[in-house]
Amino acid sequence: MTLLEVRDLAVTYRSGGSDVRAVRGVDFTLDAGQTLGIAGESGSGKSTVALSLLRLLPVSAKITGELLFQGEDVLTLGWGKLRAVRWAQMSVVFQGAMSALNPVRSIGEQIREPILLHEKVGGRTARARTAELLDSVGVPSSRANAYPHELSGGQRQRVMIAMALACRPNLIIADEPTTALDVIVQAQILELLTDLVRESRIGLIMISHDLSVLGEVCERLAVMYAGRLAEIGPSRELLTDPRHPYTEALAGAFPTIGDAASRLAPSGLPGDPPDPAKVADQGCAFQPRCPVALPDCATRDIEAWPAGPGRLAACVHVLDKVSS
Amino acid sequence: MTAAVTTASGGLTAPSRWNPVKRFARQYVRMPTGVAGLVVLVGFLVLALTAPLYIGANNLDVTKVNGPLLAPPSSAYWLGTDLPGRSVLLLTIWGSRASLSIGIIATVLTMILGTSIGLIAGHFQGAVSRVLMTITDWFITLPSLPLAISLAAIIGQGATSITVAIAVTSWPATARLVRAQTLAVEARPFIERARALGAGNTQIMSRQVLPNVMPLVLVSSTLTIAGAILSETTLSFLGLGDPSTVSWGNMINQAFTTGAITRGAWWYLLPPGIAIVLVVLGFTMTGRAVENILNPRMVGARS
Amino acid sequence: MTTPNPVQLEVAADVGGVGTVAPSVGRARSSFPRYLAAKLLTAAISFLFTLILGFVMFSLMPSDPVHTLTRGRPTSAAQLAELRKELGIDLPKWEQFLHFVNQVIHGRLGYSYQFSQQVTSLIAERLWPTILLTGSATIISIVLGLWLGVRSGWKNGSLFDRVSSGVSLTLWSVPTFWLGLILLVLATSTFTGVLPAGGYQTPAVDYGLVAHWIDVGKHLVLPCLTLVLVVFAQYVTIMRSSIIDELGSPYLLTARAKGLRDDDVRRKHAVPNALLPSVTIIFLQLGTLIGGAITVETVYSWPGLGYLTYEALKIPDIQLLEGTFLVFSGSVIVMNLFADLLYRFLDPRVRAQ
Numbered sequence: 001m002t003l004l005e006v007r008d009l010a011v012t013y014r015s016g017g018s019d020v021r022a023v024r025g026v027d028f029t030l031d032a033g034q035t036l037g038i039a040g041e042s043g044s045g046k047s048t049v050a051l052s053l054l055r056l057l058p059v060s061a062k063i064t065g066e067l068l069f070q071g072e073d074v075l076t077l078g079w080g081k082l083r084a085v086r087w088a089q090m091s092v093v094f095q096g097a098m099s100a101l102n103p104v105r106s107i108g109e110q111i112r113e114p115i116l117l118h119e120k121v122g123g124r125t126a127r128a129r130t131a132e133l134l135d136s137v138g139v140p141s142s143r144a145n146a147y148p149h150e151l152s153g154g155q156r157q158r159v160m161i162a163m164a165l166a167c168r169p170n171l172i173i174a175d176e177p178t179t180a181l182d183v184i185v186q187a188q189i190l191e192l193l194t195d196l197v198r199e200s201r202i203g204l205i206m207i208s209h210d211l212s213v214l215g216e217v218c219e220r221l222a223v224m225y226a227g228r229l230a231e232i233g234p235s236r237e238l239l240t241d242p243r244h245p246y247t248e249a250l251a252g253a254f255p256t257i258g259d260a261a262s263r264l265a266p267s268g269l270p271g272d273p274p275d276p277a278k279v280a281d282q283g284c285a286f287q288p289r290c291p292v293a294l295p296d297c298a299t300r301d302i303e304a305w306p307a308g309p310g311r312l313a314a315c316v317h318v319l320d321k322v323s324s
Numbered sequence: 325m326t327a328a329v330t331t332a333s334g335g336l337t338a339p340s341r342w343n344p345v346k347r348f349a350r351q352y353v354r355m356p357t358g359v360a361g362l363v364v365l366v367g368f369l370v371l372a373l374t375a376p377l378y379i380g381a382n383n384l385d386v387t388k389v390n391g392p393l394l395a396p397p398s399s400a401y402w403l404g405t406d407l408p409g410r411s412v413l414l415l416t417i418w419g420s421r422a423s424l425s426i427g428i429i430a431t432v433l434t435m436i437l438g439t440s441i442g443l444i445a446g447h448f449q450g451a452v453s454r455v456l457m458t459i460t461d462w463f464i465t466l467p468s469l470p471l472a473i474s475l476a477a478i479i480g481q482g483a484t485s486i487t488v489a490i491a492v493t494s495w496p497a498t499a500r501l502v503r504a505q506t507l508a509v510e511a512r513p514f515i516e517r518a519r520a521l522g523a524g525n526t527q528i529m530s531r532q533v534l535p536n537v538m539p540l541v542l543v544s545s546t547l548t549i550a551g552a553i554l555s556e557t558t559l560s561f562l563g564l565g566d567p568s569t570v571s572w573g574n575m576i577n578q579a580f581t582t583g584a585i586t587r588g589a590w591w592y593l594l595p596p597g598i599a600i601v602l603v604v605l606g607f608t609m610t611g612r613a614v615e616n617i618l619n620p621r622m623v624g625a626r627s
Numbered sequence: 628m629t630t631p632n633p634v635q636l637e638v639a640a641d642v643g644g645v646g647t648v649a650p651s652v653g654r655a656r657s658s659f660p661r662y663l664a665a666k667l668l669t670a671a672i673s674f675l676f677t678l679i680l681g682f683v684m685f686s687l688m689p690s691d692p693v694h695t696l697t698r699g700r701p702t703s704a705a706q707l708a709e710l711r712k713e714l715g716i717d718l719p720k721w722e723q724f725l726h727f728v729n730q731v732i733h734g735r736l737g738y739s740y741q742f743s744q745q746v747t748s749l750i751a752e753r754l755w756p757t758i759l760l761t762g763s764a765t766i767i768s769i770v771l772g773l774w775l776g777v778r779s780g781w782k783n784g785s786l787f788d789r790v791s792s793g794v795s796l797t798l799w800s801v802p803t804f805w806l807g808l809i810l811l812v813l814a815t816s817t818f819t820g821v822l823p824a825g826g827y828q829t830p831a832v833d834y835g836l837v838a839h840w841i842d843v844g845k846h847l848v849l850p851c852l853t854l855v856l857v858v859f860a861q862y863v864t865i866m867r868s869s870i871i872d873e874l875g876s877p878y879l880l881t882a883r884a885k886g887l888r889d890d891d892v893r894r895k896h897a898v899p900n901a902l903l904p905s906v907t908i909i910f911l912q913l914g915t916l917i918g919g920a921i922t923v924e925t926v927y928s929w930p931g932l933g934y935l936t937y938e939a940l941k942i943p944d945i946q947l948l949e950g951t952f953l954v955f956s957g958s959v960i961v962m963n964l965f966a967d968l969l970y971r972f973l974d975p976r977v978r979a980q
Contacts, residue, residue, distance in 0.1 A: 102882070106975075465911070474952050561805075593809065
């Protein structure tokens, strides 16, 4: 059953007097219980895609395309309906939970808030559910009255996860959930997320710049560059046999623990990620940094072409492979 | 920060020295409130400075005037006359001299006092700094008008006591600002280098820190002048000014104490007050415009 | 001196570090008694400084204090000698100061020859009208200022915001006393009879309880209105910059994502956080409120401490001036103490320190 279908999503910001096209036509689908990772550098548009799913972008952002969530287009929902969808059907785990949690409210209060908002239950039920949720993420329920600053970074992230699960949503978006956590805590959080998602058959979209993390957790992977999808497909295949030079470079930049060979592989890309305000419409945005660029890559129309079963890649070399 | 940094170097660098100033001027012209404020200020300054050219003892000395007593505005006296028969319009123009001069002098004193204390508190760490800052913080909490009134009453009526009273109540805010800026500047590496080269405390404070602190001080001084003028008028209104001089505060004081109010002489009351509002707004808008250029902020909105 | 400029207020919140709190992770909450004791000590030291300042200032009088006090009143040499002994003028300065502190602690603030009354009893008489005036003006200003400030800051840059900021800035530039006089002129000449032209109550009329309060209320309208107009603008500015500072905070995005209405996001999340630095700054404005009260009471002949101060300027009545100075400074210190305690109550991060 298709949970989410994104068609031709485009997001444009008005900044100063000019338009910045942060997302320039993205398509993907997600089924119930599936996990999808979206990877990319800063400025690639991955966070924008995540936030646009619940229309959480600033007023200055214009969104076009179709966001079909459980059959309904989120972009055309009225405010009342949208607010009902927010959190109860689709929730978010934000990064940097120190500032994503209200500093002057206890964590218990903040978890109870969406429960009381979306469901017709009393305070006692909400408290009981909060205690359960905290236990399920490994935070002692006795800490429900603690304030965010009284918890460690890892505990706060667990609280964010508990909060996201509060209304039993069908889809969770995790935006860089493990950034700024140390490695051991990172592993714990990821394990927690995967277990919870598997048990309750919740759909998960995880955003990260860390490809290895996504490879561990997600069944499918999408790589974004300059507001477009560079490649999408099953994560294992994508990492072991990338079809887009950017994916290849990204995969090479993160050594896989246990695989000695990866540490020796050349990594690092020359140049900087492109400025979203300055990307041209025509041609491949990756071309300036691409090691295998062809002369007409800067001008021809680039699409996401099929690159295998369930795979798409926006690189002309895919066409060569197919034809050869 | 685009401070108009100057060095002691000579004519070789003269052409490029004006660039930061020109850039500043170009940005300033684009802010309508700042321009309006500056126009008002220049207008009043011109009025104040040129007043002696057409206002003399004939208009100001109560024994020498011969206008109608407390008359409403007419074609002869555009803003009417006061109790002894002087033209309110001329009085208002003349009054700008006292109010502006007291405001500016008091501000200069405030700047000197506040900057010195702030510099010392920021430069010398440890006990000296802590003591100075404790005193400054405590001083800020003192209610300023009672303090100013007490000081002025002790020193006696007149411009001097008002000026001193304003300076004594205004320096803490400047000191705090300067201290914070001194700490920020001294954290930079060039201070360490100067020290390593054997620069003494006075040298570091005056040659290295002070030029970096001055722009901020100058910006805040426009706002301080605005407050000083308001204070001067308040103290004059309460009767602490020199009754023989003409200032805006004194005019309103006289309107109050001689019963002009009960006689409904609004023309005596309105002009000095409006002048005060205009000048204070002028300084505030100018100060704000300058501050915006040196320290822009970003704003945004979400749905 | 007077009220800090609206722009300075915005800067103060950043520079002075008002309301900024160092986060502490996982620390136990420190005890309240210890916090209270520390704050009380600070308050006591502040008051000591104030006493020192008051003493030094008033001993700077150029003329003989005894002579000034008894100016215009016939006194015998014996009375003068007695007065000298009472004031302790013949003692060395150090002992004089201790004598002075002792007097203050026992509530003896001197004698006013102008009123032929003990300063302390004079102050006690005039205390209530000032509290009534400043109290009502503060409450109205805070409510009005906070509401306008939150609205302006939330819809930053909108027409509402720009108009509100413009009005606040203009009102700050208006001298309090002048505004009061204008309103007074309007009341007496244009709208005669609707509102009284000053004073606390209609003289020589004996009202019953309710009628008396209505009468006082009518007399309160203009002074309170004047004070509110001048003071509320600062609160608008403070609250507005506080809200603007909170606008970009991630926890607001979280709240929106939960499906809360915009109004609820503002009320339940942004405002409580924005209130924190505002509370501190609002209490720090107390000094300027006192300044405003002095001028407003003078204009309207409202028989409070402010008017008393103005009357003390006439001779000048030094003991009375000193007394009112100490009372004003003391009340600011008490209010600051109260602000610290309130802040601890409101901000859970402070409790952990």
